[in-house]
Amino acid sequence: MKKASVIGLASSLILLVISAVLAEEKFINPTVAAGLVVIATVIVIIAVLWAAKTDYETGRYECRKCGHTFRPTYKAYLCGAHTLKKRYLKCPECGEKSWCSRKTA
C-alpha cells in the first residue's frame, strides 16, 4: 500500500469519526466525544509517522558534490528542507550541504 493512500485512508477515517461525533453531539457524552476525536487524531499521527518511517527506510540520497550515495540520519531526514524528489542534506563523505536526489533502494 502506498503511503499516500494510508494517509488518505486515515484522513477519511478521522473526518468520518468527527462528523459522526458532531452529528450525535446531543446524544453522546461530551467526554466520549472528545475521546473519539483524540483517538482519531492519534490514528492520523501514527499513519503519518509510519509513512515517514517507511519513506525514510527505503530512501537513499545522492550527494550532488561528490556523487556519494548515503542514508541521512532520521533527525536530518525529518528536519531538512525537501521537495518530493530532493532533500537538502549534509553529505557524510565530503561534508558539503547540497540538494541531494532521492534514489529508491
Ligand SMILES: [Zn+2]
Ligand atoms: Zn558528498
